[in-house]
Structures are given as structure tokens and as C-alpha cells.
Amino acid sequence: MACNSATGCQSGCYKNEFEQDLKPATETISNSNEQNLCVKCKANEPTAGAGEDGKHCLDCFRSNLFGKFRLAVASNALITPADNVLVAFSGGPCSRVALQFVHELQQRAQKNFDASKDRSLPVFGVGVVFVDETAYYPVPSSEIDNAIQEIKLIVSNLSPPTKELHVIPIESIFCSNQCDRRERFKKLVDSVSDATGKEDLLLQLRMLSLQKFASENGFNRLLLGLCTSRIACHVITATVKGQGYSLPADIQYADARWEIPVVLPLRDCLAQELNMLCQLDCLKTVELLNQTHSGINGLVSSFVKILQEENPSRESTIMRTAGKLTPFHFNKIPELNDSSVPLASQRRQKRFNLKPNESISSESFCSLCYSPLNQSDLTSLSSHDNCKNSDIFVAACCSSCRFQIFPNDPSSMEKFYSLLPEPLVARAKHVRNGDSSLLREQIQDFLLSDSEDDA
């Protein structure tokens, strides 16, 4: 039907005419050429870069991503109407999308609330928190001020419903006054010589400051933008650090071992997809600090990156493999039996609950990273008889923390212990005095065998 230039047609070509006549039909013609249309809706043209293989249109790509988010939220009761959700926003693309999706979910809930007659389901609340880590990554103050201004703008544009932005310095985990705590934070981090250990300690301190803030400000969920790609890296780093036992605790949709349950609704989205959505939808991100990983963490991210480039389903496969490991009893949102919670949301939650016998209960946690401990991690406790506080603290730590975070010689250990933030020390003590039956068993075993020897 198109003109053949070899025949030398000039004005006599009726190509345009023909096409106009058949306007509705042109679509069917190019339709037969299936690759040119979105594989999902079969109506729009695919957008470059959207979806795993670039075969989706922007709408379908977006709704597919949002669908994954919503499914994760709904099937695991990550957010229910009575909740007050704190979204941790770093400025990067993953948490940017998390923030966007939470906002959209909240808007829908608001719409339903406004439209309903009985108004039985309230609209969940959303707060946003940004952790200022300049105590760790030195950045000129003008730069951080600009970044915070931009973040403020992003958050204020996401309304209604209004969301408050909170900026907290990472050193706020310490109880002392502002000036001292920054120094203490630096001293603590500097006392860790292993590069990987330093990074992992920072991660712990960040989580602790988020928990502290959420708890003191009436939030009951902490939402993180962790995506499949980051989780895949965590699977490998945890394996490499010998944390195979505790690994499943960190990679589920919900993690209620913390005072404020942590939820990961973007667990099934790839970093690549989230980046793409930010670009296509012009979601503003704030590239504040070029935080490249070093040590083991850096090695693993470049390894996973190569694997992913080679095979675009690799990150998902890694996460799915680790997903088959047995989660812990705390890897679900605790059931609401509270009568103050509306019946509808209680019912809703019941429907989706995890099978409880699938998870094994575990009661001992590492004093430092709070990962569940297995028997072999606890065996060294018996060797500490004249228990200094720091000794007990170390004894109840996982082997990974002991190796990469703690100083080797006992004298600097005392000092390291004295620098630890109060909430962390308090938590370790609480765990010890509380229901740490495993730990007690260990001590009892030791005492028994001792008295047997005497007899």
C-alpha cells in the first residue's frame, strides 16, 4: 500500500489519502504488528524503559507498580485505617515512590471516607521523616539546607491530606544535649575500624533514631522504601557475614520485632522500575549524598549489579529464594484485638493473616543489631563469669557484630560500650531480664555441668 519509490511516484502517490480514509483501521493494521502496542492494555503505545522489557505503556507500567504496592499493603495488613504511618524519606527514588504511593493510597481512603455514609473507616495518618546524617557524611551546611528545602517542597505538594515533615539528626538517638551527642556519635562510629562494620553500625543507629522518633510522636508504623534490589543485596551480604539464620527476619513485608513495626510495601518492586517511574512521572528526588558502599557491602552491590545486568530476573530470584526461608513469628503485623479498632478493619486483617505455625518462635536477639540469635551464637556466654556489663552485652551479640563492630581488646571494649546510645543499652538489658529464655537455658546448662563436676 505504501508507495514504492522505485516506481518514481511523485505527486500521484495516494498514500496519505488512503491512510486518512482508513483512520480507524490503521490501528488494527499496526495491531497485527503486536510489538508496537502495550502488551497489557493493547491500546497505547509502549513507553521506552517502562516495565521489565519495555512493552508496557506508561499507564500500565504505573498501575502495575502501584498494584504491587497495594497488594503488599492489603494482603499483609501493613496499613489499616486506624494507623498513623511514618514514612522514612531519604530523598532517593525508592523512598520517593513509597511516599508517592502512600499519598495516593491516603487520597483514595479520604475519598471513600468523604463518600461513605456511616464513616466507619477512618483515614490513616501519614508523617514523613528525613534523617540528617551529616554527622557521618560531612556536607556543607548550605547544601543540606537546600536539600531540606527541596524535601519540604516535595512533601508540601503531597496534600491534601496534609503531611508533616520531620527532620531528625541521626545523633538524636543519644540522650545527652545537642552538642555532646554529635561528638559522641562521631566517637562511637570512629571507634569501629572495619569499614563494613562502620556502615552496619550506622544502619543500626538510623533504625534506632527512627524508632525513637516514631515512638515518641505517636506513630504505629514505620514505612521504608526497601525494594527487591536492595533486599537481594541484603540477602547476599547477610549470607557472606554468616547471618543466614537471622536473614529471613529482615526481608519480609512486616517486621514487628521493633517497638514500632517496620513495613516494606515496595518489597516486590525493582530499583530499576522505581527509578524509571520517578523519571517518567517527574517525581522529584534529592540526590543529597553520594553514599557509595564500601567493604563487603560495596563488593556485594557491584556483584549483584553485574548479575542483574546479565539476567534481569536475577534480583527477583535471589529475593524469592530467601523468601522461601522460614520467617520468624514477629514477621507479621500483630493482630488487633483492641475494641477501639473498628470491626471492619479487624475483619479485614483476619482474612489475610499469615499461617502462624509457619514460623518458629525465637526469643533471643543480638544486643547490637537486634537480629534473632540461634544456639551456636550464644555458646560463648559461659566463658564470662565475672560479668562486667560490657561483657554481658558482647556475649549476647551475634558473631557478625562481634567480629566487625566491636573492638578486639577488652580495654577499648569498655570505652566502646560507654559510647553506645542509651536506648540501645536499655533494650539489651530489657531483653536480658525479660523473656530471653534461650539465654537463661545456656547459663543453666553451664551451671549444671559445673556442679556435676564438683560432685
Add this chain to the structure above:
Amino acid sequence: MEVAESKSKKAGGRLCSTCNQRKAALKRPKTLEQICRECFYEVFEEEIHQVIVGNQLFKAGERIAIGASGGKDSTVLAFVLSELNRRHNYGLDLFLLSIDEGISGYRDDSLQTVKRNEIQYGLPLKIVSYKDLYGWTMDEIVKVIGLKNNCTFCGVFRRQALDRGASLLKVDKIATGHNADDIAETVLLNILRGDIARLSRCTLITTGEDGPIPRCKPFKYTYEKEIMFTYAYFKRLDYFSTECIYSPNAYRGFAREFIKDLERLRPRAILDIIKSGENFRISTSTKMPEQGTCERCGYISSQKWCKACVLLEGLNRGLPKMGIVRSRGQNNERTKDMKQNKGTKNIESKQCGTLDF
């Protein structure tokens, strides 16, 4: 000798951290301790002894075949096991078991090595050939199927050859030279491939206890570097470098390189990976499916016929592609990996398993 001297120079005349008497001769790869040669041998062998005792790998009076390829791992294993058997009175009837795949020019050399080992360690050697086991030599197979698909045969036949040879010789157990690096690599590969069933088994020190002949890995916690550089060098053990000539791509893959990088950064990472593998919480329902036996040869198989029998049937009927097509279905992920990596690097270091067992 030159290497050893330069090493002790680097150590700057420091004393051995274990005995505090002799000069340190090397930095022990596993712990980075400065250690003298004598102390190194002692701790190297003692650790293996502890692994053998602690895991009850052998019982007195057992007849143990050491899978001997002439490569470094199995050569060092043969040496250490015969030493420990004598020193600690294990009471084991040890011998070397070699497989002759029938690859002309190639096996000749490595079998010579194994034969020298036989004399050096006083261990009897039994050689079983592919011709005995399957009726075909590897050269004959390649003549029929060409070089393209031979690794399917390589892998399947080699995996079974040791077991078949062992049962021919009425063995109680096979000991193989798999080292800590191999096991760490397998843990990672099973995670990358999503193979949870294999992930649950790959760190076991003894496998196949329900089958006719269990296999064990006394080198489970032994670093490849310690086997290779130091031990084999200092003791001047005679070994032969084995790479499958029919598998030119069997160079180190991504996973192996990654492990070497990790080791440089943190030597204990290899042991940590194995520890993770041992501690993964895997529910019993996801463990390996029950395995039956091949109707034709009695070898363990989840299908009616084992893979070797399927491949042999194809070869004998002049349809050599038959078994390959079938094995692709069962081994999907692996085949996909191989296809995608054509011409580039593989994530796996050993496509068909090197000739080292």
C-alpha cells in the same frame, strides 16, 4: 623454595605466632596469622582431624574410596587421609579410585600422577573406565555428538562414574576433595538460581546416607588457598592441573571470582557463607523430593530412567540429542544461565565440573 624464602623475608623475621620459636614462614590464608611451616602443617592436619572426629565421618574397619583425579584437592586429600589414618589409628581401609573417561592424551598424564601418588602414599589404586561403566569412551561420545553438547554428557557421566565405580569395588564410603571455597560457591549459586532444595543440602558434610554409598567432604572447612599454594608447595606433592579440555569455558565464573574478592577483603567470609548455609531456616517440606531408583541400572533417579541411561539410550540408538532435550526441561534455570552467558562469563565456575571430583 624461592617463594618460601621471599615469604619469610616479607614476614620480616617475625616469630611464629603459634610456637613463638621459629621464624614465621607464611601468613595463614584462613586467619592471616604469621606462622612457621611446621606449625602450619600441624594446625592444617589437626583441623581436618577434628572435622573428621567431630562429624564422625568414618567408622573403624570401613572401606573408603578417595576420589582421585590427580588434581590438587584429591591429591592433598589422599595424602592427609593416609597420614591421619596412620597417626590416629582410624582403622580405615583406604584406596584411591580414579575414573578414566577415555580422553586420549589428557587422562594419560593425570593418571600417571595418580599412579605416582599410589606409590608415594602406599595407597592401592583402582581405575575404572567409562568403557567399563558405560560402554563408551568420552572420545567416542564426542565423535558422535560433536563438541557442542558434550558437557551434558561430561557432567552426568562424571557425577555417576564415581558412585558406579565405588559400588563395583564394594566401598562403604567415598571421600571427595571438595573444599570450603567450593562449598561457599555452591551456597551462593543455589541462592542465585533459586534452588532452595539444593540450598538445604549443599552444606551437609556427608550426603547420600540413605543411598547405597554415602559421600563425605573432609575438606569442608579447608581453604583452597591453604590446599593449593602452601600445602601442595611446601610438601612438594605431585599433582596435575585438571581442566576439562572438552569444556573450554570452564574458567572461573563470577561466583568464584566474587568469593576470591571476598576472601581478600575478609578471609573468614568463606567460613561465614558456609555457616549461613548450615543455619538457613528451611522447612522440611521444601527439602529434596523423595528419590527413586532407575529402572534400568538401579542408580538413584527421580525419573523412570536416570539421566545417564537416557543419554546412553540415545547414543546407542544413534539419537544422541535425545537425552539433552529432556535434561533441558529438568534443568531449566541452569540451561538458561548457560545460554544467556554464551560468549560472556558464566556465573558458575564449573560448567561440567572439572575433572577434579
